[in-house]
Each structure stands twice: as structure tokens, then as C-alpha cells.
Amino acid sequence: MIGALLDHLWQSTLFCAAVWLTALTLRGNHAAVRHSLWMLASLKFLVPFSALHFVGAAAGLPTPVDTRPALLVQAIDIAGPVMSPVGVSDTDGAAWLGVLLAAAWTAGAALVAARWLRGWREFDHLSRAARPAPGTSPDVRVTDEDVEPSVVRVFDPVVLLPAALLGRLTRPQLNAVLSHEYEHIDRNDNLKAHLHRLAETLFWFFPPVWWIGRRLLEERERACDEAVLERGHDPADYAAGILAVCRHCAASQRPHAVAALGGDLVHRVRHILTHVPPASMGAIKAFSLTLCTLAAGAVPLIAGVLDGAAQRHAVLTHNSLLLDYAVVFVTPRPELAGGRQEVRTDDTRVEIRNSTLRELIALAYDVRSSSVNGGGTWLDSARYDFRLEASGPLDDPDDFDPGALRGVVNQLVASRFDLELYVDRRCQDPCGKRALETTAGY
Helix, strand or coil, rough: CCCHHHHHHHHHHHHHHHHHHHHHHHCEECCHHHHHHHHHHHEEEEEEHHHHHHHHHHHHCCCCCCCCCCHHHHHHHHHHHHHHCCCCCCHHHHHHHHHHHHHHHHHHHHHHHHHHHHHHHHHHHHHHCCCCCCCCCCCCCEECCCCCCCCCCCCCCCCCEEHHCCCCHHHHHHHHHHHHHHHHCCCHHHHHHHHHHHHHHCCCCCHHHHHHHHHHHHHHHHHHHHHHCCCCCCCCHHHHHHHHHHHHHHCCHHHCCCHCCCCCHEEEEHHHCCCCCCCCCHHHHHHHHHHHHHHCCCCCCCHHHHHHHHHHHHHHHHHHHHHHEEEEEEECCCCCCCCCEEEEEEECCCEEEEHHHHHHHHHCCCCCHHHEEECHHHHHHEEEEEEEEECHHHHHHHHHCCHHHHHHHHHHHHCCCCCCECCEEECCCCCCCCEECCCCCC
């Protein structure tokens, strides 16, 4: 458990470093792009590569594969020491340490979650008690509490304005401030902020998570500032409106609210007054960024798919070898017996109950019974119980692949029922005297 956590933290830190370097190369472009990058870095802490690998392995390929591609194997071997640099053994001496660390994590996470919940409940209460602002749209509310202008609620969001601030803003200043808040709504910034709060709650002990939060705040406000200016609002009016909000927060003895306005206030106001439209990314940067983003999620998924298929092939091969030398018991059922075929497995036994020969062959070759051609009507009328006692313990019997039955079924139908099986016109060893064919290969 601790080893998996350390692996995840190393991987997420390396991913964060890659995002930081990418953001540096895009510092002349739109802040919204950089905010999206930092959001990916935050989500990386919530979605480990191992989870993507597990999803890929669970999805798998339609059929098992013999092995993974050599290039992928080499890449994983090279990346292994970097992506998994620490090994922690599950010894008795580490057990008590794990308990202490779990208790410390629980206490810290509970504290961060309590602050998160308290802030959410406070602003939800304010939004419900607020009244519509005269002369504005219906989604703007006014409160008598001394708060900074903000967007509250994730779903059906509204803009919350303090009544004391309205008299300090001119109409152009108010319109610019409202445009900023509307941009937060259009960008779903509250939802993104809550997602990062979840990362901060789970990884409160890891400084890079809080550093990502500061980058998210800075780029979020910068992106909204750029959007406000691109909509034609006067930079001087907009900057004056922000300063009026700061004076309101200071007068209301809520200086911590100034932090919500977005990091370095001097730098932000200077950027607004000397605004230069950000450069377009261009086709090459956009394509490269998209490709890298897709690769970050696709590579662990593909690795999981190939790993899962290779592991299933190994299990299938092992079980096939055991069942090829199994002791087979065949018990005819009464002639009028009906019902459906049943397959049961345990560590050393496979039972196929109430099965016709045609159903048995279809099960082993993963085809429909109608795809097994040839033979007489007795292939469908006579039913049997088959019990296979393996020569050793089967791998993963709870997820048994009937493909492991092919070898023993070939031997059974040849030795006991004097039949030979053809798959894609190729006789399956051993061959009998009469022909039976399946229309699907393996």
C-alpha cells in the first residue's frame, strides 16, 4: 500500500514537472491554456497511472496475445526505476508505521475537508439569503454580508455581490467586474476548483498539490482578465473596479479575501493596464499539446490492455497444459434430460454438466453451436456430464477461459466418439475417422 502510494506520488510529481515546463513554453499564449494544463496536473493526483493500467487490463483485447510488443517492454523496463524508485516491503515492522501514517492522514484530511465544507456551506447560505440586484440580470444577487464579488454554487451558479460595494463602483467598473464573474461561470471554474480541493484533501501532506493550487488560481484569474479585456471593457475602468473591491475587502476587515482576487495584485493590475493580446498557439503547438495530452492517458491504457492480454494468454497456456493430461470422466444423462449447459470450475477440476457434444465443442472453440457443422443428430440429442480432473492446480479458476479445453476436447472426441475436428479446414490433432468442422478459427 505504501509502495503504491510512493509510486503514485513520484509519477504525479514527474507529470507536474512536465506540465510546468510546458506552461513555461506557453507563457506568451492564452492563460486559459495554461490553466487547463495545471488542471490536468491536479487531476493526475486523482487518477493514478495504475488505475488507467487496471482499466486497460480489465478491458483487454478480444483474444489473449502471446506477448507484449518488444518496444513496449523495453520502454517499461527503462521507465521502471524512475516510475517506481522505492520499494517498501510488507514486513511486521512496517505494519505499525502504516497504522500511524493512516491515522495522521485521516486527521489531516478531515481538517482540510472540514474547512472545505465550512466554506461551501457559508457561501451556499449567503446565496440563498441574497436578493436580486436591481438593474442587473437575474443571476446576480446582493448580500448585506461583507464578502468579495464571487460566483457561488457549481450547478445553477449565481454571482454574489456585497451591497456595500455597489455604491463604490461606476457602471463601467461594475460591468467589468460582472464580466469577470460571468467568465468564471462560462469556464465552470467552481467545478474545477472543487476537483482540486478534493486533491488537496486527499494529498494535503504533499506540497506540490498546494503549489498546483496557487498556479490554478493565478492562471484562472489571468484567463478571466484576458477574456474581460477581449470583450472590449476599458482597462482603466476594470483595474479601478478591482482596486475598489480590494478597498472594500480591507475596510470590511476581511484581508484574506484579497487573496481570492488572484495572487500578486500589483502584477495583475499592471498586466491589465498594459494589456497585450496573447499570441495564438498555432497549429504546431496545438497539435503537439493535444498529442502529448492524449498520450499521457493512452499509454497506460494501452500498456494495461497488452499486459492483460499477455497475462490471460499465460493463464490459458498453463491451464491448457494441465487439462491436456487431465483424467476425464464422461457420464451419460437420461435421454429425455433437458436444460442448459453448465460450467463449474475449482482449483483442480472442471465440470461441464448437461452438455451435448456439439455444445462442448462450441464451448471449447468459443463459437455458437450452429457454427459446428457435420455429425449426426446424436450430437445434439445425447447429453453428458464431463468431469476433468487436472494434473495440478489451475490458474484463476474463477475466471476460467474455456479455450483451455480445446486440447482435451480434441482428444476426447477422437478417442471416445471417433470424430476428427477441422478448424478452417485444418484437422486438429489427434484426427479420428469422421469429420466435424467449426466455421470459426482461434
